[in-house]
Amino acid sequence: MGNNNAHDTHAGPANVVETNERYVVTVGRLITGRPGESLADQAVAVDGRRIAWVGDVAALPAEYADWARADYSGYTLLPGLVETHAHFGARPGSAPNVSDPARHVQGWNALHSLHWAQQLASLGVTSAQSLGSKYFTDVALREAINAGLAEGPRIVAAGSMITTTGGHDWKDSGEVDSLDDIRHAVRDHHKAGVDTIKAAATGGFFTPGTAQWKAQFTVEELRTLVDEAHRLGHPVAVHAHGTQGIRRAVEAGVDYIAHGTFISDDGTTRFDPELADQIAEKGIYVDVAAPPSYPPVEGETIAPRALDLYRHGVKIVTGHDIGAVIPPNAYLYGLHQLEASGIPRAEILVAATSRAAAAIGLAGVAGVIAPEYDADLLIVDGNPLDDLNALERRQLIITRGQVFHPVPVEEYHGRKRDGKGHTNNVLEERFARVSRAALQNW
Ligand SMILES: [Zn+2]
Structure with a gap:
């Protein structure tokens, strides 16, 4: 050619x-x-x-x-292409260069969101789902792009995450502790104009005091959230690392699982084939997120199970958790890592287009020519x-x-790991440290 x-x-x-x-x-x-x-x-x-x-x-x-x-x-x-799992907002630790940056938090956040969305679009990503965005910035971002104020990808917005008090991502999320709280939070998100409802079904790596392998909500609580979201026309995506939380989410009828890491009670990944079969049977979409962490390296205690899920017929989609820790320029790297995990290229391209679009509520709209x-x-x-x-x-x-007129995007240099799973990348090392610390401290 x-x-x-x-x-x-x-x-x-x-x-x-x-x-x-x-x-x-x-x-x-x-x-x-x-x-x-x-x-x-x-x-x-x-x-x-x-x-x-x-x-x-x-x-x-x-x-x-x-x-x-x-x-x-x-x-x-x-x-x-489609990114199904992004977090638009300011990079942690970045701030305007003024004496009182706290006054500009929301504006800074919004402009960062636009910049990251444009970086994604510059890689050919024309739709992106935001699965957790403080101040509902993603809703404003969606509207600004739709109104033609700026070029960018189509945005599907979840607004802030819904979590338990002190639960995963609580600083950026809405905290809920009862069925009424949950109904109110879902209705309030609907009122704020979200497309998707996102809840944290388990603890996460970056929230001290939470454990990735522990569920945060009961099945009844999750079911209430799902019923209320569906009543208002919104699909439900959950953050779920731990097997207990994944199982409850599947039982409650969620539409989408982010991470799906199958972390068991001992804090390590133990793939559960029967649960994977249930996920496949129910047609729930799963992203394995965080491209630097796949394919799994032997001896690693926590690892995404993309290939296992694929082999069990689970509808895998390309959600890389862009924004939380993973920069937008890692999008294509993530596709390469899925291939390195053993997933066929044809499957990856479907996961990144038609299926990903369907997973974020854009069936019949995007992802197919x-x-x-x-x-x-x-x-x-x-x-x-x-x-x-x-x-x-x-x-x-x-x-x-x-x-779309591309903006400059720096090349992403993924990890090179030695036999022990250690990497040459600061962010990835931080990931590994956090998960080790979580295990030791619990
Ligand atoms: Zn995420």
């Missing part, structure tokens, strides 16, 4: 998209986002924000023949089904029919 004249060629077709409301993109290869669909020499007609027609270039109907033509025939088109879907398009040089590195060679990113 490629073209000697690449530079000129790109200026041309990108400009066609930039300057026309209606246009036809022709590509050498189309990966639709649906399992197993990879087609040669396709045309995609875009009318405003939506896809009007998709099919063989040779079969382009007459009504689209005189629309402006963007020729990417040497390239591959796939749906814009087909008529009536929004035109979220990613054009790359090479075939990512053969080599995920093709995703690094982006030619054009289109969000809801319009060209």
Whole structure:
């Protein structure tokens, strides 16, 4: 693939998209986002924000023949990628350079959120679900992008997390302790305009006084949360590391599990095949989050079980916990790490497009290149089904029919681990230290 004249060629077709409301993109290869669909020499007609027609270039109907033509025939088109588990907001420890930074916390947070969202979009991520954002910044971010105040990915917002008093992420979350509290919190989130309800079903690594293997809510409490959320039309995602919390969440009927680490009572990962089967049977989506920690290294006591879940038929999606500790530029690294875990590339691409979109409430809207879907398009040089590195060679990113202008994104240097699971990365070392400390202190 490629073209000697690449530079000129790109200026041309990108400009066609930039300057026309209606246009036809022709590509050498189309990966639709649906399992197993990879087609040669396709045309995609875009009318405003939506896809009007998709099919063989040779079969382009007459009504689209005189629309402006963007020729990417040497390239591959796939749906814009999806991040299902982000936390937009200021990086911990960062603050405005003034004497009283506390006065600017919310504004700083909002601007950081936009910056991270734009970094994600610059990697071809055209939809991102925020699973916990202080001050409901993610709702404002969604609205700002929808209103055209800034370019960015489509945002699906959960607002602040719902947790127990002193529970995981309590500093940034709404604390609840009774069924009435829970109903009120869900209704209040609905009132604030969230899309998804996110609750912390177990403790987490970064909240002292919580244990990842302990459930925070009873089944009855979780069921109340799920019922109220569903009544108001919101799916429910839970943070769950521990097996006890995962089991309760599955019983309560949640829609999405973040982490799914199967940490047992001794504080170490012990994969539970029967519980995985239940997750698969119920069609619950799972992200394994935190790309620096997979694939598992032998001897590591806590490890994501992406491959095990995949083998049990669980609907894995690409949620990397971007923002909490993992920077946005780790998104593609995360896809490579899933591949290194043993998951086939075709499965990863589905997990990152159609399935991820469905997991965040965008079924029929995003994640697939087909008529009536929004035109979220990613054009790359090479075939990512053969080599995920093709995703690094982006030619054009289109969000809801319009060209997205990338912002600079630093390369992410993932870990190199020695045989003992030690890494060369400060953040990852911090991760490891925190989990070891949690074990020792409990
Ligand atoms: Zn998270």
